[in-house]
Amino acid sequence: MSKRTFSIGGVHPHDNKMSRECALEQLPLAPTVYISVAQHIGAPAVPVVAVGDKVKVGQVIAEPGGFVSTFIHSSVSGTVKSIGPRADLAGKPSSHIEIAVEGDEWAEGIDTTDTLVTEIPSDNKAIIEKIRRGGVVGLGGATVPTHVKLSPPPGSKCERVIINGCECEPYLTSDYRTLLEKGDKVVVGAAILRQVMGNVPCTIAIEENKPEAIAHIREVIARLGYQGIDVMVMKMMYPQGGEKQLIDAVMHRQVGSGALPISVGAVVQNVCTTLAVYDAVQKNKPIVDNSVTVTGACFPKQANLMVRVGTPLKYIVDYLGGVPESAAKVISGGPMMGRAVANLEAATVKGTGGLLFLTEAETRRQSAGNCIRCGKCADACPMGLEPFLLNKLSKAGDVEALEANAAHDCIECGCCMYSCPAHIPLLDNIRMGKGAALGAIRARAAAAKAAAEAAKK
Amino acid sequence: MSKLIVSPSPHIHSKDSTRSLMLDVVIALIPAVICSVVFYGWQELLVLGVSVASCVLLEWAITKYMLKKPSTIGDFSAVITGILLALNVPYTTPWWVIVIGSIVAIGVAKMTFGGLGQNIWNPALVGRVFLLVSFPTYMTTWSQPQGLFGVDAISGPTPLGTVQEGLMQGATVQELTSAYNYKDLLFANLGGSAGEVCALALLAGFVYLCCRKVIKPWITLSIFATVALTSLIFWGIDPARFTDPAFNLLTGGLILGACFMATDYVTSPMSVWGGVVFGVGIGFLTMMIRYFGSYPEGVSFAILIMNSVVPLLNMWFKQKKFGRK
Amino acid sequence: MVTIIIWTIAVVTILGLVLALVLYLVAQRFKVEEDPRIDEVEKAMPGANCGGCGFAGCRAFAEAAVKAPNLDNNYCPVGGNDTMAKVAAILGYEVQAKAPQVAVVRCNGTCAARPTLNEYNGYPSCKVKAALYSSDTGCAWGCLGCGDCVAACQFGALSMDSGTGLPVVDQEKCTACGACVKACPKAIIELRPKGPRGMREFVSCVNKDKGPVAKKACANACIGCGICVKTCTHAAIVMENNVAYIDPAKCKLCRECEAMCPTGAIHGVNFPKPLDKDAIKERIKVRQQKAKEAATAQAAAVTASAVANKKADAPAEAVTAAAAKPVMPGAEEASEKKEVTNE
Structure with missing residues (x-):
């Protein structure tokens, strides 16, 4: 099969996937977590716990502040210490719930075992409600609440679900590791999504620089015997994983200006989001942790970590040996679209996909010259x-x-x-x-x- | 770790810089420079040296003393202008004429508009055309190349000049061009500007630039295609009056102009289709000037004329926007 | 030779006449009827086309002013009262003189007082920087130092002080057009009345963080301690969101708040004498002592009368408590009035 790509533009930055061989690893619990109530696009969630309350892992601590909003769950068990403004990674204050960690007790009804549940419930409405209650948001970057994407406006019809496993940002490998280590769950999640959207075909799009993941997912689909789910190999090109670009590449349809993907019959979900959908629907497990790549040429210990939501960035870095002397910039996310961290005390959010350390030489901007109209x-x-x-x-x-x-x-x-x-x-x-x-x-x-x-x- | 740097995304940059791109153009010109020195001898080296040195010095002096800004000679664009100017004049040109050409190229055509990126016309061509109209004696007296290892110099016109003169005296094209064979044209054994000397060396540079993705081939190819097509039509109509396509492609400054002057970033359109129209315009105008104009060579004028319409072409030919009609 | 000269002159003259005729006819044909007063008003304007009045330029202002029924909503801050008087004279309107204003930078987080915690490496524009993150210092409210205000000023009245990293207003050149106010993403710059002989008192800080946070970020920050509010005898200072604001309409320029401010966030400018903190503090101390004595005396008097009442019938303590409460503010008011008259 020929490799697909989008039709206009694009660049080829070196992919620098240095941490691709690092297996996902559980980060030990931080002593205190700070969970933001605004970690998704839309209205901030409204806290439903009070200072002094005891909470368990997976317990709802904030409820949606509107339709485009979602539930926030405690990622740890412990005591709520405070609710109030705290500086985020850009140093801007936003409301956080501070929880002191005591043990690791999970809320009731959550299946924490690792057995694969392939039986998909038949009631689509119930599935969407489960996804909503699981606080699932798009983990590819935009953090749009997933139930909003899965509820197309009347009159529009979904024709294809696309699972975005491109991970076109250089350095990041968390999606790759998720595909490789939790591929079967991702595939079941994809099956759930295509069922919800009306048994439409589903494409899992993976860039060509991840041949192991492509082979593994193909093997899983064959093993589980799913029809209607296929793997599409994408050309290595940035921004292949951009929603509009991916739809163009996979379906040869261009989403118009200001329009949503559903207007051309597409629904795109990230690999980690698909995994979260699986967890929420099959295991009753809300988003309490996410995979974070910690990498950089100057960073001695590459890692792909499972990090509880709200863990301070500094705790993660210190666990891996602290910020290296030669690092000049810390980026939350990838080097092309990630945000520079001004405040290492800031806590992770659901959408945190990576922590990247760049040196002065790699990231310092050179002084701007005249435009030479090269185009x-x-x-x-x-x-x-x-x-x-x-x-x-x-x-x-x-x-x-x-x-x-x-x-x-x-x-x-x-x-x-x-x-x-x-x-x-x-x-x-x-x-x-x-x-x-x-x-x-x-x-x-x-x-x-x-x-x-x-x-x- | 001292203080962390904070900046908006993106946080990395490609290895390209203005300097690296310009350096690539310089590298692409090296084969032509070597050829011209080999064919024309040490005198050509002097022309090159004077031209490059005066262009660079002039830009440095203007930025430092007139604009009072940091110097921009580090981007190598003045070097390119210098080399192109040198390749556009006969190797016998006196040094002071070249200095005047540099003053016009850098001082008038480039820096008065605000330096690199702001000029409307290709600086080297403006310099060349200025010299052509101001010092026609120096600029049109060609000598047969003496070369590093060659024979004595023989004065004589270029192939295009010969044809132009001959036609005026009533001779036919066949009689006039029989003296040249295409092998000579390709491997340069003819009189002309230094840069017109070896087509293969210039084409090698062009291929290098395309491979390095410094330039896109559309402008150059459309010039070649248009020149070939136009001359094919005219030659087909009257082979006695009009020269044939291969002769037109290989003579004069066409290859140098199409590969290195028309593709100058600053003075060429950005989009593919804009570039094609630009190239077609240059090709057509070149042929019209060659066939019907009073100058034997028209590439310089054609490029300068088309440079003037680049802003329009940039406005008319835009890339299709994603998801829009 | 002579014929040539004559012919030349003749040709040029005739050509000139013909063209003049053409121009005249065209001008007549395409003449736009306009209120001639618009031109007059425009001539009276400063002609800077700065947009400070809210219109696109001086011409637009003139058109609007001529059409408007009065000049209440049309004011040229650049030309000030002189210009407006001229405009009013042309149009036959009344115009009320406005107090001349000047731009005031309400941040005194100098490089020395407000250490940088990280390094900004983006496009040097406050707008871009503010959209990206809080600041390269610990203060999320203060001046970002990229000079958007300087770029916005058409009168050359603003410049960046390289020593402090803050913009400086040249009050002679400032026309109070408000361009800098719009350009500042942190809303630091305010237009304030120039004040008598240019004297004015203002809080040079907009940090809304709580005291300790603000203090940690910047040694010169307003920490919202409220001392100035308590000190002010003219009720000119309000404390909102942990930051003090001096109402220029009420301020009597006594400089007491400035002397008492623990962080030096309150600035007074153009005063003839330098601020003598100790003298003012002494003055305040004496006044407060007096007020206290007066209050005690009054309280004693009340107690005495209460005791007398008690002897008559009612239980003492209840009455004392009830009486003491209304008396205290009353005493303060009295002392305040006294201070006002003292000035």
Whole structure:
């Protein structure tokens, strides 16, 4: 089978998967965890525990603050110490629940055994409710609550479920290890997802640089005898795992500007999300931990860890020997889209996929030169935009022109800035322009809505 | 670990830099430079030296004393302009004419617009055309190459010049071009600008640039295709008046212009289709000037004219945006 | 030779005349009828086209001003009262003089007082930096130091002080157009009345964190201790979200808060004499002593009368308690009034 890829742009950063041979390992419990109530897209969850309460692993500690919101569970057993603002990894204060860890007692009804349950419940509504109650969110980066993605708006129909195992970000290997070590669970999770979406075909997309994972998942599908689930080998190209790019590559359909994947009949779920779906549906186990790759050329001890949600980053780093002397930047996530950590005291969230240590030489930006109009940014942009132009317009604050040139379509993948030979900080500025364009579009939509309502009255 | 660095994503960068790209172009020009020195002798080395040195020095002086900004000579773009300018003039050109050409190229065509990336026209070509119209004697007196190991120099016009003159005197193309064979044209045994001398060396550089993904081949290929097609049509109509495609492809500065001047990032369109239209324009204009113009060679003018429409081409030919019609 | 010269002159003259005629006709044909007062108003404007008035430029302001029924919503902060008087004269409107304003930077987190904890390595724009994270210092509220305000100022009134890392306002050049206020993502810059002879008193900090956190991040931060609020005898200072704010309309420029502020977050500028902290502290001490004595005296008087009452009929303690409460604030009020008259 030929390897698929998306149709526009893309770059080839070195994949640097140094930690690919490190098996998933359980991180010992931290003495204290800090669980954020805003670790998903949408409304923050509302705490339902009080200071002094005893909680168990998997117990609900915060309930959804709206439809696009989800449950938050305690990742440890212990006592709630405080509820209040705490600095996140960017140093911005957000509400956290602090729990002092005492033992490791799980809430009732959670199946903590490792036996594979392949029997899928037949009631789809019950499955979605289980996913919602399990606090499952998209672990690929955007952390959209999964039950929202699985509840397509009326009139739209899902035609294919895509399981995103591309892991196109350099360095990260947590999805790869999950595929390799928990492949059977992922496949059952995929089966659940395709059943929920109406027995549609399901594609597990894996990049070509993970041949072991491809072989393993193919073997599992054959062993479990699932029909309608196949593995598709993707070309190694960044951002292959971008939702819109992946749909383009797999289904040859392009999601329109501002539209959702379901508009072209696709539902995309990350590998770890699929595993979480399996846990939530088959084992009643909510998201209490996630796999985190800790890596970097300057980091002596590569690892793929299972980390409880809310563990302070510093605890993870110290467990592996502390921040190396030569590290100049710590990144939560991958090097292309991850966020630089300003505050190592910050705690992990459900979406934390990696901790990457880069040296001065690897990450220090070079001073920007003149644009030489080489067009490399436009060639690299997977959305077909013109970053050099958007950069100028963003600086000038020309919102109208930004919108006309589709600044709001930018997926912030970083390809433009990665490839710019003049080292111009394109994305820094385009992000601002994207925000302005989106703001203008939303303001217009809100005004139109208000006018329509006024007309009704 | 001292203080952690915090910056927006992406946190890594490709190995490309303006300097590395420009350096690649310099490397790609090396075969042509070596060929020209071998065929034209030490005098050509002097031309190259004067040209590169005056371009670099001038850029350095302008940034330092006039713009009062950090020097930009580290990006090697002035070196390229210097080499291209040298390859565009006969090896017999006096050194002071070359210095004037550098002043026009770097001072007028490049730095007045704001330096690298801001200029509208290819600096080396502006310099060359300025010299062509200001010092036609020096610029059109060609000498048969003497070479490092060669024979005595013989003064004479270039193949294109010969044809142009001959046609005016009523001779036919067949009579005029019979003196040249294509092997000579490919391996350079003819009079002309230094850079027009060896087609193979220039093409080797072009292949290198394409392999390194420094440039995309579309502009160059569309120029070649258009030149071939246009001359094929005219030659087909009247072989006595119009030269044949192979002759047109291999003579004059076409290969140098198509491979190294038209593909200059700054002065060429960014998109593939914009590049194709740009190339077609250059090819067509070149042939029109060659056939009907008063100058024997038209590549420089064609490229400069098409440089002027690049902003328009950039506006008209945009890449298709994802998920949009 | 002479004929050539004559011919040249003739040709040029005729050409000039013909073109002048064409221009005149075109100008007549495409003439736009406009209120001539718009031009007049525009001429009276400063002509900076800065947008400080809320319109696109001076011309737009002039058009709006001519159309508007009065000048209440149209004010040119750059030209100030002089310009507005001229505009009012042209249009025949009344205009009320406004107190001239000036931009004030409410952050005094200098490099020395506010150590950096990490290093920012992105595009040098406050907007970009603020969107990315809290700050390269421990303070999430203070100046980011990338100079968006300096870039926004069209009058060259702002500059970055390389020593402190903070912007400095040149009050002579500042026109209070408000461009910097809009440019600052942390909302640090405020337009305040210039004050008599330029004297003004303000809290140079917007840190809303609780005291210890703010103090840890920056030695000069407002820690929300409330001493200034207690000290102020004009009720000009309000404490909201752990940060004090001095209401310029109420401030009497006595500089007592400035002397009492433990972190030096309150700044007074353009005062003729340097701040004599000890003298002011002494003054406050004496005043508070007096107030205390007055209160005790009054309380004693109340107790005495209560004792007298007790002798008459009611149980003592209940009355004392009831009486003492309303009396205390009353005493404070009295002393406050006294202080006001003292000034």
